[in-house]
Amino acid sequence: MSNPLNFEVNATEGAARAALLTTRRGVIETPVFMPVGTAGTVKGIRFEELESPELDARIILSNTYHLWLRPGIETIKACGGLHNFIGWNRAMLTDSGGFQVWSLGALRKITEAGTEFRSHIDGSLCFLSPEISMEVQAALNAEIAMAFDECAPGEATHDEARQSMELTLRWARRSKAAFDVAQIVNLRSAGDSERGSSLIVREGLEEADRMSALPARQALFGIIQGASHLDLRRESLDRTVAIDFDGYAIGGLSVGEEKGVMMEVIEDLVPRMPADKPRYLMGVGTPEDLIEAAARGVDMFDCVLPTRNGRNGQAFTSRGKLNIKNARYALDQQPLDENCACSVCNRHTRAFIRHLYQSGEMLASILLTHHNLAFFLDTMKGVRQAIRSDQFAKFRREFTEQMHCGLES
Amino acid sequence: MSNPLNFEVNATEGAARAALLTTRRGVIETPVFMPVGTAGTVKGIRFEELESPELDARIILSNTYHLWLRPGIETIKACGGLHNFIGWNRAMLTDSGGFQVWSLGALRKITEAGTEFRSHIDGSLCFLSPEISMEVQAALNAEIAMAFDECAPGEATHDEARQSMELTLRWARRSKAAFDVAQIVNLRSAGDSERGSSLIVREGLEEADRMSALPARQALFGIIQGASHLDLRRESLDRTVAIDFDGYAIGGLSVGEEKGVMMEVIEDLVPRMPADKPRYLMGVGTPEDLIEAAARGVDMFDCVLPTRNGRNGQAFTSRGKLNIKNARYALDQQPLDENCACSVCNRHTRAFIRHLYQSGEMLASILLTHHNLAFFLDTMKGVRQAIRSDQFAKFRREFTEQMHCGLES
Numbered sequence: 180m181s182n183p184l185n186f187e188v189n190a191t192e193g194a195a196r197a198a199l200l201t202t203r204r205g206v207i208e209t210p211v212f213m214p215v216g217t218a219g220t221v222k223g224i225r226f227e228e229l230e231s232p233e234l235d236a237r238i239i240l241s242n243t244y245h246l247w248l249r250p251g252i253e254t255i256k257a258c259g260g261l262h263n264f265i266g267w268n269r270a271m272l273t274d275s276g277g278f279q280v281w282s283l284g285a286l287r288k289i290t291e292a293g294t295e296f297r298s299h300i301d302g303s304l305c306f307l308s309p310e311i312s313m314e315v316q317a318a319l320n321a322e323i324a325m326a327f328d329e330c331a332p333g334e335a336t337h338d339e340a341r342q343s344m345e346l347t348l349r350w351a352r353r354s355k356a357a358f359d360v361a362q363i364v365n366l367r368s369a370g371d372s373e374r375g376s377s378l379i380v381r382e383g384l385e386e387a388d389r390m391s392a393l394p395a396r397q398a399l400f401g402i403i404q405g406a407s408h409l410d411l412r413r414e415s416l417d418r419t420v421a422i423d424f425d426g427y428a429i430g431g432l433s434v435g436e437e438k439g440v441m442m443e444v445i446e447d448l449v450p451r452m453p454a455d456k457p458r459y460l461m462g463v464g465t466p467e468d469l470i471e472a473a474a475r476g477v478d479m480f481d482c483v484l485p486t487r488n489g490r491n492g493q494a495f496t497s498r499g500k501l502n503i504k505n506a507r508y509a510l511d512q513q514p515l516d517e518n519c520a521c522s523v524c525n526r527h528t529r530a531f532i533r534h535l536y537q538s539g540e541m542l543a544s545i546l547l548t549h550h551n552l553a554f555f556l557d558t559m560k561g562v563r564q565a566i567r568s569d570q571f572a573k574f575r576r577e578f579t580e581q582m583h584c585g586l587e588s
Numbered sequence: 589m590s591n592p593l594n595f596e597v598n599a600t601e602g603a604a605r606a607a608l609l610t611t612r613r614g615v616i617e618t619p620v621f622m623p624v625g626t627a628g629t630v631k632g633i634r635f636e637e638l639e640s641p642e643l644d645a646r647i648i649l650s651n652t653y654h655l656w657l658r659p660g661i662e663t664i665k666a667c668g669g670l671h672n673f674i675g676w677n678r679a680m681l682t683d684s685g686g687f688q689v690w691s692l693g694a695l696r697k698i699t700e701a702g703t704e705f706r707s708h709i710d711g712s713l714c715f716l717s718p719e720i721s722m723e724v725q726a727a728l729n730a731e732i733a734m735a736f737d738e739c740a741p742g743e744a745t746h747d748e749a750r751q752s753m754e755l756t757l758r759w760a761r762r763s764k765a766a767f768d769v770a771q772i773v774n775l776r777s778a779g780d781s782e783r784g785s786s787l788i789v790r791e792g793l794e795e796a797d798r799m800s801a802l803p804a805r806q807a808l809f810g811i812i813q814g815a816s817h818l819d820l821r822r823e824s825l826d827r828t829v830a831i832d833f834d835g836y837a838i839g840g841l842s843v844g845e846e847k848g849v850m851m852e853v854i855e856d857l858v859p860r861m862p863a864d865k866p867r868y869l870m871g872v873g874t875p876e877d878l879i880e881a882a883a884r885g886v887d888m889f890d891c892v893l894p895t896r897n898g899r900n901g902q903a904f905t906s907r908g909k910l911n912i913k914n915a916r917y918a919l920d921q922q923p924l925d926e927n928c929a930c931s932v933c934n935r936h937t938r939a940f941i942r943h944l945y946q947s948g949e950m951l952a953s954i955l956l957t958h959h960n961l962a963f964f965l966d967t968m969k970g971v972r973q974a975i976r977s978d979q980f981a982k983f984r985r986e987f988t989e990q991m992h993c994g995l996e997s
Contacts, residue, residue: 220951534659542629
C-alpha cells in the first residue's frame with residue numbers, strides 16, 4: 180500500500196531537520212511536540228485552546244490502553260470513531276498500549292502471545308497482544324498507529340535487553356500483519372467517505388491538495404528497543420526497518436536509565452534511521468531534551484511533563500522550572516515567564532496562580548497546563564524557524580544558556 | 589456622596605424591568621446573573637471565556653470570607669487590589685462574609701459585636717464584624733459591597749426572626765458608617781488614578797461617558813432580612829431604606845424555608861422596594877427561579893448552581909436538568925442541550941462528556957461549567973430582550989412549558 184503520510188524535509192542544519200508531515204487530517208511542521216491526551220482529553224485544556232493560533236497543536240497523542248478500558252471500543256465505534264467521539268478533527272497518534280501495560284509493573288505478566296494484566300480501573304483480568312492492539316488502534320483510527328512492543332527497563336542487562344528486543348521484533352511482525360488486515364476492514368467499512376470529510380478547509384487549497392493525494396489508511400510506526408546497549412539498538416533498528424514501517428520510533432528511553440545514556444543512544448541511532456521517514460522519540464522529555472534530540476535529527480516527541488507537572492504546580496519557563504508552591508512567589512507580580520507571550524503570562528501573575536494552587540482551585544491546573552503547553556509548543560516553533568533560517572546552533576546555545584541561569588537555583 | 593452607580597430602567601413589562609446599571613467598570617444590562625467567583629476564580633473557567641461574546645459576564649461575585657482568610661487582605665493590597673490580583677477588569681460585587689460564616693453552623697458564635705468562628709482552612713479563631721467586613725471589602729474594592737448581616741434560618745419563628753432582623757439593622761448602620769470612612773481612606777490613597785484606568789475602551793465612547801460621570805467610590809447595598817415573616821420583611825425593608833443604601837438586596841431566602849415561601853416573600857416585598865435602585869436577590873437560584881423573580885421586578889442574581897452542579901455532573905438545559913452520570917447517555921450523540929448555541933454544545937456530545945465525567949477528567953467539570961454558565965447567562969439575555977420587546981409574558985410561558993417537559997422525567 181502507498182504511504183499514508185507525506186514527509187518532506189525542507190531545511191537542515193547539521194543533523195537537525197525541519198520537515199512537513201502531511202496526514203489525512205492536516206499538515207504538521209516538524210520537529211513537533213505532541214500533547215498527550217490520555218483518555219480522549221489533553222488534561223485540563225479545551226480543544227479550542229489547542230487549536231488556537233497561540234498553541235496550534237497539529238497532532239495529539241491518545242492512549243490506546245486507557246480508551247480501550249474506558250469507554251471501550253464498542254462505545255467509540257458507535258460514536259463514529261475517536262475523532263468524532265472526542266470532537267477533535269486534527270491529526271492523532273495512538274500508542275500501542277504496550278508501554279502503559281508495562282508501567283503497571285507487578286500487575287502484568289508477559290508471554291509470547293502478549294501481556295496479561297489487571298485493569299487499573301476495576302482489577303479485572305485483561306489481555307493485550309499485537310493483534311488486539313492493532314484491532315483497537317484501527318477502531319480508534321488515528322492517523323498514526325504504533326506497533327505493539329515490549330519495553331526493557333533502563334538498567335536491563337544485555338541478555339535481558341536482547342530477549343526483550345527479540346520479542347518486540349516478533350511482535351512488530353505480528354503488528355504489521357494484523358494492521359494490514361485491519362486497514363482493509365476499516366477501508367471497506369468506511370468507503371472513501373472518511374477521506375474527504377476530514378479536509379481542513381481553512382488551511383487553504385495547498386494543504387487540501389497535499390492531503391487528497393494520500394490513501395485513507397492509517398500509518399504504522401515501528402519501535403526500536405534495546406535498552407542502553409548500542410549494538411542491540413542498531414540491530415533492533417535494522418531488523419525493524421526490514422519489516423518496513425511508515426515511520427520509526429525510539430522506545431524505552433527515559434525509563435530509569437542513567438543520565439547521559441539517552442543522548443548517547445539518540446546520537447548513535449538517529450543518523451542510522453531512514454532519512455525519508457519521520458523519527459519519533461517516545462515519551463521524551465524536558466524542553467532541553469527536545470532541543471538536544473532535535474539537534475540530532477529527531478522529528479516527533481510526546482511527553483506528559485507539561486500537563487502532569489502543570490497540575491502539580493510546576494511551570495516550565497525560559498529560565499528553568501518554577502514551583503508555584505514556593506512561598507517566594509506569594510507577592511510576585513511577574514508572569515510565570517517574562518519571555519512568554521501566552522495568554523496566561525499576558526494576564527496573570529505568579530502571586531495569583533500560587534494563590535489558586537494553594538486554594539486547590541482547578542484554575543491553577545488549567546493555567547499552568549496552558550502555559551506549559553504554550554512553552555513546549557512555542558519552543559518547537561522556535562526550533563523549526565531556527566533550522567529554516569540556519570540559526571539553530573545559535574538558538575540552541577542561547578536557549579540552553581538562558582535555561583541554566585535558573586530561576587530557582 | 590453622590591451615587592457610584594447609575595441605574596436607568598429602560599423597559600418594563602408588568603413588574604419586570606430591563607435596566608442599564610453603570611459602574612466604574614462597565615455597563616451591566618439587567619436583569620443580570622452574576623457567576624460566583626469564590627476565591628478569586630469562577631471555578632473551572634478562565635476569565636477570557638467569561639468575557640467572550642458567548643458568555644459576556646459583565647459582573648462576577650467574589651466572597652469576602654474566602655479571600656480574607658486566603659490569600660488575605662495584605663496580599664491582595666500588595667498586589668494592587670482584587671481586580672489587579674486576579675486579572676479581571678470588569679465589575680465585581682463582594683458579599684459581606686456574613687452568610688459564609690453563618691453557613692459554618694456550629695463553628696460560629698454570634699454576639700452584638702460580630703461573629704466569632706473557626707476558619708475552615710486551619711481551624712484558627714477568627715472574628716468578623718460590620719467594621720472588619722467593610723474594611724476588608726474596601727480593600728477588595730469591588731464596584732459593589734454588601735452590608736454585614738445576620739441570616740435567620742428559613743424556619744425561624746417570629747421572635748427569632750425579629751431578633752435577627754434587629755441585629756441586622758444595627759449592623760447595617762455600623763456597616764454604612766464604617767463603609768463611609770473606608771471610602772474616604774480608599775479615595776485618598778488611590779487619588780483619582782483608579783478611575784480613568786478602568787475604562788473599557790472597546791465598549792465605545794458612550795459607555796466611557798456614562799462611567800466618567802461616576803464618583804470613584806464603591807457602592808454599598810443594604811440587605812433585607814426577616815425570614816418568611818412578611819411583616820418583618822416589610823419592616824426590615826423600610827428601616828433599611830431609611831439608612832439609605834445604593835441598592836437593596838433580599839437575603840435569607842433559599843436557606844431551607846418551605847417551597848413557595850420564597851416567591852411569596854419576593855412578590856410581597858419587591859414592589860415596595862425603591863424603584864430607582866437595583867434590587868438584588870441573593871443566592872438564588874434555578875433558571876425558573878430567576879425568571880419568576882425577574883417577572884416580579886428583581887434585577888440582580890447570583891448563585892453557585894451552574895458552577896457547583898456542573899462540577900457534580902449536572903447540566904441545566906432548556907428541557908430541565910440532565911445528570912451526565914446517567915447510563916442512558918453512554919452512546920448519546922446529542923449535545924447537552926439541543927437548543928443551546930454555546931461552544932460546548934456546538935462541539936461535544938453527551939456521550940463524550942459522560943465519558944470524561946466517569947473517567948474523573950477535569951474537562952468534564954470545565955465543559956459542564958461552561959455550558960451551565962452559558963445557559964444561565966443566555967437565559968437572562970432572553971429575559972432582557974423579551975422585556976424590551978414586550979414579549980416577556982410569552983417568553984416566560986414558553987420557557988416554563990419547555991422546562992417542564994423534562995428530559996429525565
